[in-house]
Amino acid sequence: MVRINQTSIVSEFILLGLSSQTEDQTPLFVLFLTMYLVTIIGNLIIILAIYSDPQLQTPMYFFLSFLSFTDICFTTNTVPKMLVDFLSEKKTISYAGCLTQMYFLYAVGNTDSCLLAAMAFDRYVAICDPFHYITMMSQRRCVLLLAFSCSFSHIHSLLHILLLNRLTFCDSNIIHNFICDINPVLKLSCSSTFVNELVIKTEGLVVLVTPFLFIAFSYARILITVLKIPSAAGKRKAFSTCGSHLTVVTLFYGSIFYVYLQPLSAYTVRDRVATIVYTVLSSLLNPFIYSLRNKDLKRGLKKLMGKRQF
Template sequence: MERDNQTSSVSEFILLGLSSRPEDQKPLFVLFLIMYVVTVVGNLLIILAIHSDTQLQTPMYFFLSILLFIDICYTTTIVPKMLVNFLSKKKSISYADCMTQMYFFLTFANTESYLLAAMAIDRYVAICDPFHYVTTMSHRCCVMLLALSCSISHLHSLVLVLLINRLIFCDSNVIHHFLCDISPLLKLSCSSTFVNEIVINTEGLITLVTPFICVITSYLRILVAVLRIPSAAGKRKAFSTCGSHLTMVTLFYGSIIYVYFRPLSSYTVKDRVATVIYTVLSSMLNPFIYSLRNKDMKRGLGKLMGKKS
């Protein structure tokens, strides 16, 4: 009851979005609608190609198909509400919807982070220990890595959202963002955010840094192994299998580090742009990144389109 009385003045939040200027709303609506459609269609095509081609039934493509599915869920958590707000005068979101959006946004972001780590481990085993690849990256191992990724992500998101839910929001309900994220809500609260910041800087940091360290460690060992390959052709082939994944890792982690590895007081409009990169843009580019330089994926897409026609 005490919680209800404290927060009764804030039943909804106002999402300012990327721009508050009226003339920007329709162009932004068209831009993000196109990006959303491309994301959903592109990711679905790659998923269908993977599951329809028996030669793509490998651990790498298993993780990739899950990653692309997470991307669809990820953008669907964010973009539809953005599109509605672009065409609405009152860009509001209810308190319950805000907490729900934050929970799933954090869950899918963390799951993607752990999947990128799992894919880096897969590439490490494939290049550095190819003779044991089939046994090391067995289907059981892949399913366990996926289950671990989802479990940690859901638990992490639940902790953060429950801690946000205990805060008091007194007067202002204007969120300087296009989604319900942790930093703008902490800045909005009129109660102490000390516990939230402690958890974010400890548990949150560990949850985010752990998969990143796995990625860095895997690729450093891959680099050492590749440099030992005598032929230039062998080196190119080894690097080509990692190029797409490295591009995605750089895009995803680069923007996340920019947003979250800084003090809360330094949160600005640039953080909103960086958030677009690791939420909407990276999800849209994933199908292109993983298919343009991948002969197996091109073949799988060709077979899929051939069946369709």
């Protein structure tokens, strides 16, 4: 990726990471390496379980399999660089590398967001309008929803990277984070960031909040419908299919809103904790949340493990 503004002096950035203490680097390396390996293995198992069990060939698990795939991509975009930095004295990243990491951070992250919205729509149709479920959640429509989620997210990410590429960086190059994120990078620019901040507060806010509002609306309608179910068993079954998804949504959006729904000047080092939650922890916990709280998926996992043992 070539910079448009050739007057920029900064050719690389320094990532401060999670800790500046030398004695913390090895324990942090072991911790995040373990989390990364568990994330990869856990999400791969979810994908294999879904595609090896014919009973899981439904729209809900179609989206879940791609959510697991994007979680693998999401954590791979950030954690390997973190692991290298834990063992390096010079924790630097090139200008092009920084923009590339940021591009995939938002492209894959927003794809996750759109997939969560698609899964909420699937649950809404299944519970609130079950007689039209087959037609409304046809294979063609699911593929179109997936294609829209990916293409829209990449266009959104490209817009912010092109605007960021116009800025000049000629003073400090120290990023107070373990990844290249847009807020700490914008704080380093010695040129006007008015356009960037305006786009973040308008287009960025719409892209971030719209899927969440769609999810909230879907589950509000689901809750109303479930409360009308006369049998307690029916209510438990409906809530069991939605509980794991709601847990993932809360974890993912809670941390993202904490980081991004605040003024640029308010961004502090403390936000790195919330950044870890949505970049690393949510991808790690998703397989466990879905497998522990979803009876159908637990059955699929048992079948998969049984095949491997055989």
